Each structure stands twice: as C-alpha cells, then as structure tokens.
Amino acid sequence: MNVLAQTEDILKQEIGEAVLKADLAAKEELPQIILEKPKEKAHGDFATNIAMQLARIAKKAPKQIAKDIMEHLDHSKASISKVEIAGPGFINFFMKNDYLGELIPTILKTDENYGKTNTGQGEKVQVEFVSVNPTGDLHLGHARGAAFGDVLCNILAASGYDVEREYYINDAGNQIDQLALSVEARYLQALGENVTMPEDGYHGDDIIGIGEKIKEAYGQEWKEKDRAERLSFFKEYGLQYELKKIEEDLADFRVHFDNWFSERTLYQDKIHDALAKLKDGGFVYEKDDATWLRSTDFGDDKDRVLIKSDGSYTYLMPDIAYHQDKLERGFDKIINVWGADHHGYIPRMRAAILALGYASDKFEVQIIQMVNLFENGEKLRMSKRTGKAVALRELMSDVGIDAVRYFFVTRSNDSQLDFDLDLARSQSNENPVYYVQYAHARICTMLKQAANKGFSFEQDMDPTLLTTEKEVDLLKKLGEFPKTIADAASKHTPHKVTQYVFDLASLLHSFYNAEKVLDEDQPERTKARIALMKAVRITLRNGLRLIGVTAPKKM
RNA sequence: GUCCCAGUAGCUCAGUUGGAUAGAGCAACAGCCUUCUAAGCUGUGGGUCGCAGGUUCGAAUCCUGCUUGGGACGCCA
Numbered sequence: 001m002n003v004l005a006q007t008e009d010i011l012k013q014e015i016g017e018a019v020l021k022a023d024l025a026a027k028e029e030l031p032q033i034i035l036e037k038p039k040e041k042a043h044g045d046f047a048t049n050i051a052m053q054l055a056r057i058a059k060k061a062p063k064q065i066a067k068d069i070m071e072h073l074d075h076s077k078a079s080i081s082k083v084e085i086a087g088p089g090f091i092n093f094f095m096k097n098d099y100l101g102e103l104i105p106t107i108l109k110t111d112e113n114y115g116k117t118n119t120g121q122g123e124k125v126q127v128e129f130v131s132v133n134p135t136g137d138l139h140l141g142h143a144r145g146a147a148f149g150d151v152l153c154n155i156l157a158a159s160g161y162d163v164e165r166e167y168y169i170n171d172a173g174n175q176i177d178q179l180a181l182s183v184e185a186r187y188l189q190a191l192g193e194n195v196t197m198p199e200d201g202y203h204g205d206d207i208i209g210i211g212e213k214i215k216e217a218y219g220q221e222w223k224e225k226d227r228a229e230r231l232s233f234f235k236e237y238g239l240q241y242e243l244k245k246i247e248e249d250l251a252d253f254r255v256h257f258d259n260w261f262s263e264r265t266l267y268q269d270k271i272h273d274a275l276a277k278l279k280d281g282g283f284v285y286e287k288d289d290a291t292w293l294r295s296t297d298f299g300d301d302k303d304r305v306l307i308k309s310d311g312s313y314t315y316l317m318p319d320i321a322y323h324q325d326k327l328e329r330g331f332d333k334i335i336n337v338w339g340a341d342h343h344g345y346i347p348r349m350r351a352a353i354l355a356l357g358y359a360s361d362k363f364e365v366q367i368i369q370m371v372n373l374f375e376n377g378e379k380l381r382m383s384k385r386t387g388k389a390v391a392l393r394e395l396m397s398d399v400g401i402d403a404v405r406y407f408f409v410t411r412s413n414d415s416q417l418d419f420d421l422d423l424a425r426s427q428s429n430e431n432p433v434y435y436v437q438y439a440h441a442r443i444c445t446m447l448k449q450a451a452n453k454g455f456s457f458e459q460d461m462d463p464t465l466l467t468t469e470k471e472v473d474l475l476k477k478l479g480e481f482p483k484t485i486a487d488a489a490s491k492h493t494p495h496k497v498t499q500y501v502f503d504l505a506s507l508l509h510s511f512y513n514a515e516k517v518l519d520e521d522q523p524e525r526t527k528a529r530i531a532l533m534k535a536v537r538i539t540l541r542n543g544l545r546l547i548g549v550t551a552p553k554k555m
Numbered sequence: 556g557u558c559c560c561a562g563u564a565g566c567u568c569a570g571u572u573g574g575a576u577a578g579a580g581c582a583a584c585a586g587c588c589u590u591c592u593a594a595g596c597u598g599u600g601g602g603u604c605g606c607a608g609g610u611u612c613g614a615a616u617c618c619u620g621c622u623u624g625g626g627a628c629g630c631c632a
Contacts, residue, residue: 036571039578049574052612062612087575088612133632175632200631290630301557301628308630315632343559344627369560370625411568414560416625418567423581427594430581434594446591453591487571499569502579513587513596555594 002117002486003099003106004479007079008035008046011093014078015050015069022068024058044084044092045476051089062089100475101463107478107535115542119486120161126326127153129337130250131168134242135179136204137391138249140419141339145368146392147408147548149337150255151494152366154546159489164331166259168322171239172267173315178202179242180235186211187234191223210241249393253401254548266321271313274321274356275306283355293320298351320352327358335492336365343367366492368413375421390421399424402549406433409547410498432502436544437552439505443537444553446517450530453518465528470511474536477504481539485546494547501543508536 012033019025031053035046051066058065066085073083082094107114129149132142149165156163170176182201189195190211197203214222214237222230250256278284283294289309293316296303306317326334338345346365353363373380373390380390395404403424410432411417423430466475481500488496517529541551 034572036574038575039571040575043575047575049613052574055612090575135632170632173632178632288630292630305630310630312630314630319632340560340626342627342632346559367560372625415568416561420567423567431594432580435580438592438594442592442595449591491572495569496571499579506579509595510597512591513593516591518591555592 002482003102005483007095007099011035011046011078011080011095014074015048015091017074018069018072019050019054021072024054024060024065024068029057038092043086043090044082045095045097046093047086047090048093049090051085051091055089065089066091097472097476100466100472100479103475103479104461104463104531104535107538108531111538112542112545114538115481115485115546116158116160117482117486118160119490120156120159122160122162123333124162124164124331125156125333125335126164126166126329126331127156127335127337128166128168128326130246130255131170132246133170133175134239134246135175135182135202136242137206137393138246139392140371140373140390140395141368143253143392143395143404144371144408144413144417145337145339146250146253146255147405148366148368148413148494151405151409151497151547152335152337152489152492154548155485155489155494155497158546159486161489164259165257166261166326167257169243169260169262171243172263172318173313176235176239177231179207179238180231182207183210183214183234183238184231187214187222190215191220206242206245207238210238213241249391252396253392254405261322263318263322266318266325270321270325271318274324275317277324277357278306278320278352278355281355281357293348293352293355295348295351295355298354300347300351304348316348316352319349320356323349323353323363324356324358327353327356327362331362333362333364336363338365338367340367340369364492366413369416371417371419373419373421402437403431403433405548406436406498409494412493412495433549434555435509436501436505436540437550438555439508440537440540440544440551441553441555442512443508443533443540446533447530447537450518450526453520455518455523455526455530461527461531462524463528463531465525466532468515470507470514471529471532474504474507474511474532477507478535478539481543497543497546501540501547504536504540504543508540 012035015033016030019030020027031050033048033050035048038044038047051062051069054060054065055062060068063085066089069091070083070085073080075081075083079096079098080093081096084092084094086092110116127149130138130142130146132138138146153163153165178198178200179202181198182203185195185197185201186207187210189208201207214234222233225233247260275284278293283297284306285292285294290305291307292303293306294303304316305314306320307313323334343365349365350360350363354360392404399421407419407424408417427434466472481504484496484500488494515529517526517533519526544551
C-alpha cells in the first residue's frame with residue numbers, strides 16, 4: 001500500500017549493512033539511520049547524515065566514512081541509480097524510482113482508501129473535544145477546537161488507530177444553576193417584567209430566545225408556580241435547548257461525536273469511588289472545612305480543593321472522576337482538546353491521574369490557542385458574557401463551512417490565530433481553500449473532456465511515459481501522501497494535511513500550465529496522463545475529506 | 556511574582572524528533588488566456604530566524620539569561 005515507505009525501509013537496511021560491511025561500527029553501536037528528503041532537488045531523493053553520526057564511533061573523518069559506505073552499497077538491491085557525497089559528509093541518494101510506476105495503479109485501485117495505513121496498529125485513542133458548557137452559543141474559539149479535534153480524529157482513524165470522539169456535557173454544578181436563573185430572568189422579561197439578569201448569568205441572545213419560547217408555549221403559567229419547581233423546569237428546558245443547538249451547529253460544521261458523556265452520571269457513584277481511591281492513597285486532607293487534594297505531591301504548584309466548605313464539589317472533583325472513568329474504559333491514550341484559558345488546569349489534572357495510579361503518558365492535552373477576530377482592520381473582542389462573540393453559526397453562513405474548516409486547520413494549534421473576517425468572506429484567490437478545490441475541479445473538467453473526446457480510461461497505461469519534471473514531481477508527491485497522513489496522525493499535527501493538499505494542488509496547477517493532457521496525436525501519453533490526473537484527483541479528494549472540506553467537481 | 560504558548564520577509568504563517576543556499580500565501584513589480592477552467596501559471600525583489608551567551612562537525616530548532624505580546628494562576632467553571 002505504501003510503496004514509498006517500502007523503498008525507504010529497504011534503503012535504510014542496505015545502508016546499515018554497508019556500514020557493517022565496511023567495518024565502521026559494531027552492530028550494537030549502529031545509530032538509527034535517518035533518511036530525510038532534501039529541500040534541494042539537486043541533493044537527490046533521499047539524504048542521510050549517518051557518516052557524521054559515525055564520526056566519533058569510527059574515529060574517521062565523515063567524508064571518508066561516507067566514501068566507505070558508498071563502496072559497500074548494493075545498488076540494485078536498494079534501487080539506487082546514483083550516490084553522491086556532499087557538503088560535510090551527507091550521502092545523497094538518487095533512486096531509480098521504479099516504485100513510481102506502481103504508484104498510479106495502486107492509487108486507482110485503492111481509490112478512497114489511498115492514504116490509509118496501519119501505523120497506529122489498532123491503538124485505542126479517545127479524543128475529547130469541544131465540550132462547551134451548554135450555556136451559550138459556540139463561538140470562534142470553540143470552532144477552532146472542533147475543527148482541530150475532528151481532523152485529528154480523521155487522520156488517526158485513517159492511520160489505523162481505533163478512535164473514539166467524545167463530548168463531555170457539563171450538565172451539573174453551578175453553571176447550570178446559573179443557566180436556570182438566566183432563563184428565568186429572560187422569561188420574566190419576555191412577560192414584560194422589569195427584572196435584571198443575575199450577576200453571574202449568561203447574557204447571550206440565545207437565552208433571550210429561550211425566554212421567548214417558554215412564554216409562547218406556556219404563557220404566564222411558570223410565573224405563578226413555586227420558584228424551585230420553576231427553576232428546575234427552566235434548568236432542564238434550557239439544557240435541552242442548548243444541547244440540541246450545539247449538536248446541530250456541530251453537525252452542520254460536519255463534526256459528529258461517538259459519545260456524549262453526561263457529567264450527571266458521575267454523581268451516582270463514580271465521584272465517590274474516585275474520592276475514596278484518592279483517600280486510600282493518602283492524598284486527601286481536610287482544612288478550613290474543605291477537602292483538599294495534595295496535588296503538590298505530583299508536581300502541581302499548590303494543593304486543590306475537591307469539596308468546598310459548603311459541601312459542594314469544585315469543578316475538579318467530578319472531572320477527576322470523569323478521567324478515571326475514561327481511563328478505566330481501556331484507552332491506550334486519552335487526548336483532551338482544551339482552550340488556551342485552561343492550560344493552567346493541566347498540572348492538577350495530571351497530578352490527580354498520577355494520584356489515582358495511572359501512567360501520566362496516557363493523558364495528553366492539546367491546547368488550542370486563542371482566535372483573534374479582525375474586521376475592517378480592527379480587532380474584535382470575544383466574550384461570552386457580553387454576548388458579542390461571533391457565533392459559529394453566523395460564521396458558517398457568512399464565510400462558508402469549507403473556508404472556516406480549512407482556515408482553522410491551516411495553522412498549528414499552539415499558535416494564536418488571526419482570523420480576518422473580510423479576507424475569509426472574500427470569494428477570491430486570497431482564500432487558499434479555493435486554490436485546492438480549484439485544482440480538483442480542474443481535473444474533473446479534464447476528465448470529462450477526455451470522456452467526451454473518447455479517450456480511454458483503461459489502467460493499462462504505461463507509467464514510463466511520465467517523464468517530464470512536472471510529472472515526476474507530481475508522482476513523488478502522490479507517493480508521500482500515506483506517510484504524510486501517518487506522520488500527522490502520530491504527531492497530532494492536522495495542519496500538515498492542509499499543507500500537503502496545498503502543495504499537491506500547487507504542483508497540479510504548475511503541471512497544468514506547462515503540459516497538455518489531452519492530445520489526439522499522442523494517444524499513449526494521453527492515456528498515461530489521464531491516469532495521472534485520476535490519481536491526483538483521488539489524492540486531493542481524500543486529503544480534503546480528511547480536513548472535512550468538499551471537493552467540488554466544478555467551480 | 557510563578558507557570559504555559561508565541562516572537563521567522565511589509566502582513567499571515569510553515570519549517571520534516573540538530574543538517575546543505577531558511578520556505579509558502581498575501582501584498583509589490585514584470586510577463587502569460589485563438590489552446591483541457593486565468594479562483595491559474597512563470598519570473599523578480601524582499602531576512603541580524605526577538606536579543607545575548609552556551610552545547611558541537613553543524614542551531615530557526617537543544618540549554619541558560621534577558622526582552623516583547625497573549626493567556627493562566629479561585630472553596631468559578
């Protein structure tokens with residue numbers, strides 16, 4: 001499936017044997033052989049720095065070592081066409097690139113599976129993301145987390161990991177009581193009463209909508225009722241309303257979850273179990289009428305309250321129980337996608353996990369840095385409280401789902417993102433998503449033309465006819481796709497997929513302008529190029545699918 | 556004050572677990588549509604990789620200090 005990786009593996013092995021044959025190092029001294037793809041084409045298909053690494057062990061100059069290795073290489077076994085020594089001791093390999101011939105048939109055959117590998121080997125990974133409190137609209141920052149988490153899951157799944165997507169619903173505790181109070185205020189306001197919003201209430205427009213809806217459905221009915229009963233009803237009503245809206249917004253954003261986990265379910269016994277376990281370990285103590293976790297034993301900079309002096313839990317306590325639950329479900333790794341404002345929370349969570357007796361490397365947090373929104377050259381401040389935040393829904397209809405998703409996964413997650421609304425809105429070449437989609441649409445048009453002109457789509461084409469520089473560049477890039485995805489998956493860097501897809505589109509456009517695909521005078525070459533175009537189309541589409549962006553047939 | 560993230564071309568950002576002459580898009584400039592989609596292509600200019608030390612054959616990358624911007628430091632969530 002991954003022909004490029006096979007070529008690399010064989011070459012690495014052959015280098016290793018050459019080192020041994022040249023008697024430069026003993027087998028156990030042999031460092032890991034690293035092949036890199038040189039930036040300069042003139043430096044070959046692969047390069048290795050092994051000679052420099054061996055300089056100490058072999059006690060020879062790197063250039064001499066490189067020469068020794070070169071003389072002991074089996075060229076035919078490793079499909080090498082030429083070897084050069086360059087710079088301080090790099091060995092550059094120019095490959096026969098036979099594998100490129102197999103590439104197109106492989107891609108056409110595997111089609112929508114091209115790019116999938118089993119590098120994850122079925123490792124069970126759970127990704128928990130978004131997990132917004134059901135107290136307001138999803139805004140820009142959440143959208144970035146949603147896009148990141150979703151694409152991360154996509155590439156993990158494509159690389160043979162066993163992935164589960166989970167959303168943690170904070171449907172218990174203080175913020176949900178505040179939601180009930182906010183709904184109450186909006187309801188009474190809808191009835192024309194002059195009530196002020198609670199101090200810690202939620203001021204979003206959506207809550208106003210809830211108040212209106214309750215008024216429409218029930219009129220004055222809830223105003224008359226007992227307050228506790230009323231608040232209890234408003235709490236459930238508001239929660240269901242908010243959750244439904246969040247789920248719909250996410251679905252429209254093409255983000256779906258396998259599991260929606262309710263915080264409330266922890267209150268049956270899981271919190272007690274977790275607390276008991278922490279107590280058994282001796283990591284819990286009482287002070288000032290509160291119950292504390294001695295998280296400083298595990299690297300936190302201060303101890304943390306688990307149960308407040310009024311007897312209620314802090315946010316941390318159920319969250320510890322939640323993480324214990326997740327770990328007990330047998331995942332090899334749980335990845336949490338959190339906003340930048342929660343990064344200070346990591347040490348205490350990690351401490352709790354250690355206190356519970358789990359290995360801390362099973363727990364990973366990906367921090368999504370802030371999104372700064374710009375409009376008319378001015379920075380807009382986002383805040384849930386002021387209700388001025390740009391909602392995801394608004395953004396999707398404004399800018400388009402493809403552009404939003406693409407934009408968010410273009411940047412590395414741990415770097416802040418400036419989102420220019422005017423730029424994202426503009427349906428022009430400034431927007432990179434069109435560039436990639438256009439490449440796909442272009443190929444589709446070509447293939448349609450090919451069919452109209454009666455060119456055959458047979459797979460019996462001759463790949464050796466693809467010899468121009470642009471063709472070879474395209475082929476090599478196509479061959480890198482599975483490795484790129486696997487790499488992005490293992491390093492948890494979805495933005496590498498966006499980068500790849502952009503590079504491939506760029507090569508396609510360049511090829512398109514330099515060479516004509518459909519040429520009646522050269523039927524055999526045309527056949528080969530049509531096959532190449534089909535392979536590029538498949539790869540672009542698969543890449544875009546991983547990002548969650550559509551691949552239009554025409555634009 | 557402590558901790559986390561970032562500082563790379565005018566702007567927004569990449570930079571392959573330390574590699575060769577640091578890249579892309581946008582912006583600027585000059586070209587390319589009787590030819591499969593010009594939402595495209597080709598070329599040019601543009602850099603003290605925040606600053607200063609250190610580690611080594613080699614540092615944008617690793618270490619230390621400093622500096623700038625953002626964020627977090629609650630018996631809120």
